[in-house]
Amino acid sequence: MARTPQLLGPDGRPIERRTLTQAVAAPAVTGVRRPFSGTVATGLTPERLATILKRATEGGTADYLTLAEEMEERDPHYAAVLGTRKRAVAGVEPIVTPGDDSPRAGEIADFVRAHLIDRPWWGEMVVDLLDALGKGYAVCEILWQTGKHWTPIACPWRDPRYFVWDETRTALRLAEDGQPHGEDLPPGKFIVHTSGIKSGLPVRGGLARLVAWSVLFKSYSVKDWAAFSEVYGLPLRLGRYGQSATQKDIDTLVAAVAGIGTDAAAVLPESMRIEFQGISEGRGGADLFERFARYLDEQISKAVVGQTMTTDDGSSLAQAQVHRGVQIDVAQADAAALANSVNRDLVRVAVDLNFGPQDAYPWLSWPITAPEDTTAAVNQVQALVPLGMRFRVADIRERLGWAEPEDDDEVLGAPAPAGDATDPAPAPQRAAPQAATDTAEADPVEAGYAAIAEAMDHDDWEVMAPSVSAVLDAAADADDPDDLIERLARLVEGGGLDSQALADRLARSTLLARALGDAPDPDPDPDGDA
Incomplete structure (x- = not known):
């Protein structure tokens, strides 16, 4: 009988499969994980608040976490701006990037999309993990089910008061009766997310403290x-x-x-x-x-969303656009921190349970980008096209977010130039001689014109090259415009500019063109409309 390989959790400890399907941190009526708590905000004084914040730093986080929750319930402005910051990430559709270009990596990425992102509990889990923005950390418990695959059936939020920090205040542990520092979290069972707003102890990184x-x-x-x-x-x-x-x-x-x-x-x-x-x-x-x-509301807005323009006052469009950029930076930082936690505690564990350890794991992320000013892009195209710059239509459509119309679609737009409905650009000038050469057998006169054009096209540069090179050399050696004029005069007098070959070529071509023009039409128009 084949032995199931031992898998390691994010912290390097072995994953016990028998504990994955059991709820470990569910609330209970008795014990340290009760679903209700008292109030702290009622009658709060500056002295009491200072004591609460000090005890939280020392490890007694229960009152601080209760206060953080009550602040969201009692202060409408804080609840509004904190909710805005959460929704800036939670409202974005996540993407999964395969670990490499192999078909196996693509299969694993598809598994992550199908069995994690496309599940009903996913959106609620993201919002619950973003609770760390206010409190400093948030925990969701993964409830696994086994069958054809190991997949989560839910990731419920667990009250942060159900957990305690170890002696170093850096490792989170499960609270247990009679154990001041709790017990280790089972590997593969919890998603632990810290806000990362500031460096230092996670419990001091929440916005509620600020x-x-x-x-x-x-x-x-x-x-x-x-x-x-x-x-x-x-x-x-x-x-x-x-x-x-x-x-x-x-x-x-x-x-x-x-x-x-x-x-x-x-x-x-x-x-x-x-x-x-x-x-x-x-x-x-x-x-x-x-x-x-109002002043205090402005300070709260600055602390939570990094600006006040879109929350408290709105002076001008230019200032609002600058402040909107600050919001994008904040949302990008929150999304990056959340991606680190979810990939470490959920995606990697799910991949290991179903596909075994991998050299490269898929990466889940929330793509948050600043909205592009499409008006400026269109203005740039309109300004640069007349100067000769060329753009791919597909690139313009992609930047504007517009799809290529199908053949049966009703479209709006200027009519295409006559003769070519797909390429409005003029045909290259050198295409005519080749086209005339192809029809030489059908029309002797056109064949003559083609011969003249082809000869001029291929040979004229060789004829003019010595003269052009002499002029360029004179320009390179000249000290100023007057010196250049003197040098060109000496070239003409000394025969350095030999134009006789070019004159002979033009004379022969002119004679041939005149002869072709005087030749009778082999197929005159019977109606006299030629």
Whole structure:
């Protein structure tokens, strides 16, 4: 009986096939992997936040991860820009590049596309792994099934609080009761993705740590803004009563003043009245709170998406285009980091389980490119074609993203030049003599013209070469234009420019052309329309 070869996981440890089909980090009602947790953001103070961030660096990440999750739930702006950054990668269709040009590599690449990318769980897994952008790291567990192939049936997200870091804070381990540093993750069972936003400890690389202070101060500002609006947002309601008012009348007036803020209506005796007076002391205070909240939103935008132009303000098209380029750079970095994690923990393991270890593995990537300015490309073509530059139509269509029309397609475009519907370029000038030579037997006059053209075409340069070379040599040796003129004059006087051979050739050709022109037409037009 053949023995199944031992495969190694991404960390070099042997893969235990019997554990691949079992859920290892599923949530449980009891123990360290409970599906619910308390709150941290409620009543958060600067002192408490500093303690949470310090403990996370030392290994106690539970409160920090809870805070990171609550920040996405409580701050709409942070949730929006973080979601935008995730979708910039998750919305792109991934591609698979074979390891080499062999048919076997192509077969393996097709397997990756069919059994990984084209599965219902794939898109959700990508979004779950991008949760590392906020928290610093994210984990998905691979649930394998075996049959004809080893293929994942799901890759569910696992709460990052189910994992702990080792003593060096660099290796992730599975949390277990009674084990402060947890236990090793089974090879081939988990996809571990770290954001890679900054160098250093993975837990310090999440965006939540970067924007936590802005979110905290913004919460204070919004709370104060709400209190300010409650106090100064409504005019002062002042009730007046006369000297003859009884205590019952005064109580009635007090109740009316207190209730008019919400009821906007009151019934009073004729001798009483209510006045509304503005509060000038609070004028301009609302702008202060709003400016501070907007400033903090701008800082969050810069931290998450690298710019503010497309999220907070939009001054000009030129600035927006520059900032859009920054977003492309951020998305490309996120896609590259995600590709490293998925290829290491999923693609390579799937290939090893089904095809054995390979010298070159397929590479899965998310191609994120900046949108091309097609208007500028068209303008360049229009400017360069009149100068003689030639372009392949296929290249232009590819850059514009337009397909070649089929024969039965209805098309728009300028009519093709007469005589050639496929090639509008003029025919080369030297094609005529060859065409005339081919018809020499049918038309003696055309054959004569062809002979003249062919002789001039092949021999004239040899006749003119000595004279042209002499002129070029004189130009190369001349010091200035006046010197060149003197040198050319000496060439003419000294016979250095021998044009007699060229003159003889032109005379013979002219004589032959005249003779052909005077020759009678062998087949005159009977209608006289020639």
